[in-house]
Amino acid sequence: MDVANALEGNWEFRVDHKDIKIFSSKIRGSQVLGFKGEAVFEASLRKLISLFHDFGNYGKWVHQLSEMEVLHRSDELDYVVRQVLNTPWPIPKREMIVRTALHTSEGGALALTMTGIPDYAPSRPDVHRVRDAKGVWILMPVEGGKVHVTFVMHLDPGSDIPAAISNAALFEVPYYSLLKMRNLAQDPSYKPAWPSVVDNHIAISEDGPGMH
Numbered sequence: 001m002d003v004a005n006a007l008e009g010n011w012e013f014r015v016d017h018k019d020i021k022i023f024s025s026k027i028r029g030s031q032v033l034g035f036k037g038e039a040v041f042e043a044s045l046r047k048l049i050s051l052f053h054d055f056g057n058y059g060k061w062v063h064q065l066s067e068m069e070v071l072h073r074s075d076e077l078d079y080v081v082r083q084v085l086n087t088p089w090p091i092p093k094r095e096m097i098v099r100t101a102l103h104t105s106e107g108g109a110l111a112l113t114m115t116g117i118p119d120y121a122p123s124r125p126d127v128h129r130v131r132d133a134k135g136v137w138i139l140m141p142v143e144g145g146k147v148h149v150t151f152v153m154h155l156d157p158g159s160d161i162p163a164a165i166s167n168a169a170l171f172e173v174p175y176y177s178l179l180k181m182r183n184l185a186q187d188p189s190y191k192p193a194w195p196s197v198v199d200n201h202i203a204i205s206e207d208g209p210g211m212h
Helices: 003-007 045-051 055-061 163-169 172-184 196-200
Strands: 010-019 020-025 032-040 063-075 079-083 093-104 110-116 125-128 132-143 146-156 202-205 209-210
Touching: 020 172, 032 172, 045 110, 045 132, 045 146, 045 172, 045 202, 055 063, 055 172, 093 202, 146 172, 196 202
Parallel strands: 093 125
Antiparallel strands: 010 020, 020 032, 032 146, 063 079, 079 093, 093 110, 110 132, 132 146, 202 209
């Protein structure tokens, strides 16, 4: 999912609660809606980049995260991660394997893209492997040292969950993830380590990011 297409969807406003706006959009070829969440964080861009690389603490903000594992990392700004998400009993937990990549985007923003690669690792009998998952986080510095965060994603959890049920529950994912991420990012006691690999590719300044 590239940034331009992510932002140009036919987004329908759904809810604005605690300064978090949620939208939905139909996705071609799927009965499951895509979602978009937006919020402004009173945190620096560098801290948010560090947060995204703080894999051990994803459970503090990713909604319904049960397991998190980094399957591959390189000297570039891409990783392969495995996430297992909780589901209501007796539905099997959902397992996603996604490749993430951090890069500069339009207008001085940073984008963290997520692309599902469901055949990267052998499947497990105790979880259901998600076959269709793609999304992007867009981090846009704004005035006052704040960052406007946009979270866009489409995830089809599988045919064993009716689309109507998925669509009814999909707003929980961006809302609670953004809410918990904002709380964590704005907590002065939370000081994630800066990922030095970023310095090899992107220069982060007060005016925004730029490529080396």
